[in-house]
Amino acid sequence: MTTTLGLLLFGVGLGVLGPRRLERSSWLTRSPLLGILAWLTLSLTVFVSFVWAGVTVAAHAMPDGGWLGSAVHACSVLLSEEGVWKQSPVIPALGAALSFGAVGALFGAVQIARRRERSQLRRKRDLLEVVCAPHSEPDVMVLEHHVPSVFCLPGGRGASVVVSRGALDCLSESQLQQVLAHERAHLASRHHLILRWADAFAVVLRGRLGSAQARIRIAELVEMHADDAAGRHNRRDLAEAVIALAGGAHPTGALGAGGSALSRVRRLTAPVKPISQVARGGILLSLLTMVLAPGIIALTPGLSAIFVDACPFFF
């Protein structure tokens, strides 16, 4: 019981304090890939601690009777004279259902997003097939529209970059090359998969405990990662392209979420200090510790204790 409570507290505490810690750290934007990993690991760990909490309930893991455990146990006995907690199969079954349900929901969310994206992309491809003009670059398609816009359609062989006429008109040749390199980096690094998982965590955790924040931050960080991959030699051109393409908006419509563009341009104009190997190793090690922590907490009372407790119950 203490283990279950401990896991729940760990999950909630991490979900509340973790995002604050990450928001304060500068290394996330210095190494966007590490930043993406950190936010994803945070969401994963919060999720995993709840799954472990369910597992410990299912395993009837009350091997130690700390004061917290005794108190809660006393309460549960008081609430039901039968001592539901010890004897009824309802609560362990509920724990197991919650754990399995949570894992199922996560993969379900990914699957649903995958299908939705696939049908969206199919529609876009069908439309592009009939309205797009070819470009001298084989993977680029031109859309005859005056508003400057560039986006990419991920997905295997048909992955391509779409550039509007407005974008071609407002970019210089070298700026265009930078923008194309940026979009190709999105495609090559499969950023849409990263975003899909971030979305799935936000769905399963209902946007709470940093999962919605993680989704926003990861969306920004993949842009920065693509910027780094593209603008290794000519970051100023890329910064100018960001500004050129951020303009020319429709006068109506809710605009905003401009934090990303601002921090991107700031990064592209000022030198970014890379992270030392030692710091990188330290960060990776703490992320690994974090994601393993719930499992360690769950198993601390001893594997045997859990299964000795659980076995007579199940058989």
Place this chain on the structure above:
Amino acid sequence: MFVEKGAAIVSHLGQLEAAVMECLWAHDEAMPVREVLTELNGSRELAYTTVMTVLDNLHRKGMVARSKAGRAWVYIPVGSRSSYTAELMEEALAGNPDRGAALLHFVEKLPADELMQLRQLLDPTGPDPSVTSKSPASETARQL
């Protein structure tokens, strides 16, 4: 565009779809397969069944609607060229898109004041001291 042989056929069919849509858009009325074929065969030699297949594909994709006129199907575009273009641009035009992960846009559209802020970051003569004190872009690139 494509290297593989199978994909080359797909790409070829894609071009045909574009040509057929072009033809339908150029006419105000619904067209039977025969008419589309005659129109297209001014520039190339196509089989009746090829055009029929292409129109069938377009119908399946929801790009054209069809109805019976006598014994033959007649086809008419569901949307105009500009409406299809607008649909492709809708995330960009909406300003703040309800962005799925499916499309990755280069940058979102920004309001004028934020755009000004960005320009200030780039302008070396601008009033922002944190930018002017920094090294120019070329040096930035070298340090990375």
